[in-house]
Amino acid sequence: MAMVSNEDGSQKWTWTLGPARLFTVSSLRSHIDNIILPCSDGNWMWNPLVSGKLNILAWRACKGRLPSMDNLFKYGISSSNWCKMCNAAPESTDHIFVGCVVSREVWLQVCKWWRLLDCSYNSCRELLDCKLKIGGHQRLLMIHEAIMLVFMWVIWSYRNVKAHGSNAKSHTMLASEVQALSHLWINARKRRGQNICWNEWCSDPVQEPMSVVFFLSC
Numbered sequence: 001m002a003m004v005s006n007e008d009g010s011q012k013w014t015w016t017l018g019p020a021r022l023f024t025v026s027s028l029r030s031h032i033d034n035i036i037l038p039c040s041d042g043n044w045m046w047n048p049l050v051s052g053k054l055n056i057l058a059w060r061a062c063k064g065r066l067p068s069m070d071n072l073f074k075y076g077i078s079s080s081n082w083c084k085m086c087n088a089a090p091e092s093t094d095h096i097f098v099g100c101v102v103s104r105e106v107w108l109q110v111c112k113w114w115r116l117l118d119c120s121y122n123s124c125r126e127l128l129d130c131k132l133k134i135g136g137h138q139r140l141l142m143i144h145e146a147i148m149l150v151f152m153w154v155i156w157s158y159r160n161v162k163a164h165g166s167n168a169k170s171h172t173m174l175a176s177e178v179q180a181l182s183h184l185w186i187n188a189r190k191r192r193g194q195n196i197c198w199n200e201w202c203s204d205p206v207q208e209p210m211s212v213v214f215f216l217s218c
């Protein structure tokens with residue numbers, strides 16, 4: 001916002017973010033996105049099949065910018081850097097999503113569901129880049145990546161419940177949560193009158209979404 005003077009000497013506030021100097025929600029949204037979203041990272045591809053908060057979580061994880069115990073310990077906020085999920089190793093961002101025995105167990109179940117053979121990764125970046133090795137239709141790769149983003153969201157939510165000392169459900173239920181949430185989000189992107197059948201989604205997640213047209217050009 002800026003104060004400008006009119007020809008008659010009076011003053012008024014004007015919006016400085018839009019070319020017409022008029023306030024619009026889209027110009028404000030664009031300005032906020034430019035500040036907080038990972039568009040400055042040339043290697044980062046925004047996945048439109050899932051909520052923006054999942055993309056941001058994955059981007060922050062890849063950058064090591066989550067409040068993991070090692071980061072909290074480094075800045076003196078926590079007296080311990082131990083993993084809250086397994087209590088068996090120091091907690092880094094990569095440990096939470098790809099190294100911890102808890103997340104690996106969940107990820108193996110997700111791989112079994114998606115019939116993936118190569119399930120071992122050393123970092124969050126490797127986890128998200130694995131779609132490049134899979135090959136296939138662009139839409140299938142996007143759906144596959146969306147599943148990984150949902151997986152990271154579910155693991156991070158579970159980790160937060162454990163870190164705050166609340167009663168967490170058994171981690172054996174987390175793979176089912178990945179199935180349910182990914183179906184919910186991806187199904188919301190389909191065109192009216194089409195549907196990703198839940199039973200087919202559970203039994204054949206590779207073929208079922210390919211028969212549905214999304215709003216997106218994927």
Ligand SMILES: [Zn+2]
Nearest residue numbers: 083085086100
């Ligand atoms: Zn752990």
